[in-house]
Amino acid sequence: MEDLTSRLERIGLADAKVKEILKNEKVAAALGQIAQEAGYSSAAPTLLHHLALASRTATPEQIANRKLVSEAIASGKLLTTNQVDAAWKYVSSTQAPSVAELEKESGVGVVVTKEDVEKAVRAYIQENKTEVEKQRYKALSTVLMAVKKLPSMKWASPALFKPAIDAEFLAVLGPKDERDNPKLQAKQAKAKASKDAKAPVVSAVKHEQPHARSIFREGFLAGLHRPGENEQADPCLMEAHLKTTGGKVVTRFPPEPNGVLHIGHAKAIATDFGYAKYHGGVCYLRFDDTNPETEDAEFAKSIEDIVQWLGFAPYKITWSSDYFDALYELAEKLISRGLAYVCFCTPEQVKRHRGINEDGTRGGERTPCECRSASPERTLELFREMRDGKFKRGEATLRMKQDLSNPNPQMWDLVAYRIVDAPHHRTGTKWKIYPTYDFTHCLVDSFENISHSLCTLEFRLSRESYEWLCDAVQVYKPAQREFGRLNLTGSVMSKRKLLKLVEGGYVRGWDDPRLYTLVALRRRGVPPGAILNFISELGVTTTTSQTEVIRFDNSIRKYLENTVPRLMLIPDPIKVVLDNLDDDFVEEIVLPFKPGTPEMGEHKVPFSKVVYIDRSDFREEASSNYFRLAMGQSVGLLRVPYTIKATSVEKDAYGEITVVHAIYENDGTAKKPKTFIQWVGESAKHNSPIKVAEVHEFNQLFKSENPSANPDGFLADIDPNSEHVWKKALIEVGFNEVCEKSPWNPADDSASKDEKIMSGHDVKGAPEAVRFQALRVGYFCMDKDSHDSSIVLNRIVTLKEDKSKE
Structure with missing residues (x-):
């Protein structure tokens, strides 16, 4: 042998x-x-x-x-x-x-690359996404066998399949959780079925019998675990957690104070605060202020105001910087356990070690850098030198020693601390190193005993590193779960693009009503309850999708239809003189604030010899399909007993009509009009009409549904006609009472628990809370630039599809 x-x-x-x-x-x-x-x-x-x-x-x-x-x-x-x-x-x-x-x-010369396999795997999973999402990780072997049988994969190396499938499953489904643990599911089912089971956890979550649709009882949120059901490496950690929280749901909303919130954040706020409130728990408002160079106290104040405007009260307002000392101690603990190292690699070297090619594509060999082999003692010494300012920015970072062989890039030795020699707005110059989001987020969640760390799908891959770090430093491990974010067509949401719009002067500020920041929507007059209503209609799912902005507008319109009073507004007035009435003729007309809703009350407006109608409601020549005021043609004025008929006009030197002469047909001979138009009467006694300095009619800021796809950049997609301003508008005197009573929030004793949670909170006296429907024109609110002698109105949304006023 x-x-x-x-x-x-x-x-x-x-x-x-x-x-x-x-x-x-x-x-x-x-x-x-x-x-x-x-x-x-x-x-x-x-x-x-x-x-x-x-x-x-x-x-x-x-x-x-x-x-x-x-x-x-x-x-x-x-x-x-x-x-x-x-x-x-x-x-x-x-x-x-x-x-x-x-x-x-035998296929000699046929080359099937790693990229070919990844592409085939991705295509197969996308084609069978519904079944994969249903079966989750149980579908792994089925997918593996099916992809191997694809004709194009006949000569692929078998070793290429599993890594590609593992990576794609991770991207589509996220890391494994309790849904992929049959033993845990069986254990939970058994515990629920047994009336006298001695469960180690008493949950504060109450499951009610549904009587109406609810985002908290359906979909993603309904499938979340109860407090205490998220497994821990050490059961004692869960016991301590439950002792602190009493088994309540504890969530957090953790924005960075470096920009304003947008419509997507409203969904996160409603999810974080609403879920906790629904289950009798609490929600923190936590500012993630780990980057001293971008934080701004003004942004933090704006965020706090928006949360309250949406109707939610934080359990506590905290900052990640509150925990800098505790985070530093855990960094040293991570080092002492041999799970972190100080790295002196350049960004380019880090990319190469992570297998990232020069063009940014992945797939190269992942290798550890030389720094990774340093002893814990040496690493601790270097880390303290970083803390003490012995290295310059970019020279060194503290990296977590994770798993470079893992297909998940969030496990490729993430940076835990970096050098930023800049003063912090809350801690001053105490620190020269600051923790990263990846190091901070999960640990502060742990410090605050968060039971449900809810975030959007872009953090799905981060769940594995989130759980790894908590276990690595031996602290309570919250459960991160991800839902689909809210995106609207025809808008931009990124801070970078919004900043370009603001700093470039393309819009008047962060609160320009054409934007979809929450301060802009508030200024435009969109009620907080309408935003939350829209989120409830969409539901909370695990799919990210583009929602058409028209759907948002329809939801706002439906909300306003039921909650705001009606008034008569004339954007472009033209004077009408009723020649057959006496000069001192005045009749008070009673108008309901909302027809069919007597509880909203009524008010009186003067009808007199001189009234104003909108210029668009008059033509010199009538036509067969035109039913409003015209020479020799009658029209009705809303709620006025009789019709009026135009007899002649006056024009200025440019041929513009300045006055329409008409008669009030109160002799009983006129036929019933085919249509009615809004009007405003002139009466010094009633201080009517009320002059409006500006009426802003806003349209979509961008020309297309996807401005970012414009080959010349999103700025080239801006519509120069996205705003029109009327500067001679008039409004009826009922406006004064509407201002006094705003916000109009009719009591609804039949409102469900969900509806009460998702109702919002308008501030009494805030101009944007003064909302009304301008009959035949649209829904409007007062702008913040209004003052006693100058009223400025913003159009919230148009009326329903009234494309023609014929």
Whole structure:
């Protein structure tokens, strides 16, 4: 056997492998012959061994043909076990095999790259996404078998499939959780079914019988775990957590104070605060202020105001900087456990070690840097030098020692601390190093005993590193769960793009009513309850999608339809003189603030010899499909007993109509009008009409539904006609009472628990809380630039599809 041993060693097999093979005489003998056939090539010992396994029981005739396969392996033509199998199948079943046919049958020259496999896996999972999301990780083996059987994957290396499928499952489903743990699910089901089960946890979450649709009882939020059901590495940590929280739901909303919130954040606020409130728990408002160069106290104040405007009260307002000392202590603990190191690599070197190519694509070999092997003692010494300012910015970072072989990039030794020698707005110059989001977020969640760390899907891959770090420093591990974010078409949400719009003067500020920041929506007059209503309609799911802005407008319109009074507004007034009425004629007309809703009350407006109508409601020449005021044609004035008919006009030097003369047809001879128009009467006694300095009618800021797709950049997609301003508008005197009573929030004793939670909180006296429907025009609110002698109105949304006023 010594001779055979030498032959096996010559083809590059390790001693241990040789010893293992020699235990099977048939395989060893076959491999010894194959080694000789291959010229003792050491290029692919694994493939030669695979051929030996396949041909260990071959007939003499088949063995005679085998040399073709052995030579093809040695020459590098056969690269995978699939090719070897196909080649052996060909030569073992053919009397006179040829090299050309062997190469054809075994796919020689056909190269299936790692990228090809990843693309095929991604396409297959997308085509079968519904089933994959339903089965979750149970579908792994099914997908693996199915992708391998794809014709295009016939010659792919088997080793490429599982890493690609693991990575795609992670991207689509996120890390495994309780849904992928059958034992835990069975245990929970058994505990629920047993009336006298001695459960270690008493949950404060109450599950009510549904009587209406609820985002808290349906979809993503309904499937969340109860407090205490998120597993811990050490059960004692859960006991301490529950002792502190009393088994209540504890959530947090953790924005960075470096910009204003947008409509997407409203969904996060409603989810974080609403879920806790629904279950009788609490929610923190926590400012993630780990970057001293971008934080701004004004942004923090704006965020706090918006949260309250949406109707939520934080349990506590905290800052990540409150925990800087505790975070530093855990960083030292991580080092002492050999799970962190100080890295001196440049950003380019870090990318190379992570297998990231120069063009930004992934797939290269991931390797540890030299810094990773430093002892805990040396690492602690270097980290303290970082703390004490002995290194310059960019020279050193503290990185977590995670798992470079993991397909999840969030496990590729993330940075825990970096040097930022800048004063912090709350801690001053105490620190020269600051923790990263990846280090801070999960640990502060742990400090605050968060039971449900809810975030959007872009953090799905971060869940694994989140849980790894909590376990690594041996603290309570909250459960991170991810939901789909809210995106609207025809808008931009990124802070960078919003900043360009503001600083470039394309909009008047962060609260320009054409933006979808929450301060802009508030200024535009969108009620907080309408925003929350919209979120409730969409629901909370695990899918990110683009929602058409028209759907948002429809939701706002529906909300306003039921909650605001009606008034008559004339954006572009033209004077109408009723020549057959006395100069001092005045009749008070009673108008309901909302027809059919007597509880909203009524008010009186003066009807007199001089009234004002909108210029768009008059034509000199009538037509067959035009029913408003025209020469010789009658029209009704809303709530006025009789019609009016135009008789003549006055014009200025430019031919513009300045006055319409008409008669009030109160003799009973006029027919019932085909339409009615809004109007405002002139009466000094009633201080009517009320002049409006400006009426702003806003349209979508961008021309397209996807401004970011414009080849010239999103700024090139701005619509120059996105705003129109009327500067001579008039409004009826009922406006004064509307201002006094705003915000109009009719009591609704039948409101459900969800509706009460998602109702919002308008501030009494705030201009944007003065909302009304301008009959036949749209929904409006007062702008913050209004004052006693100058009223400015903003259009919230248009009326329903009244494309023509004919």
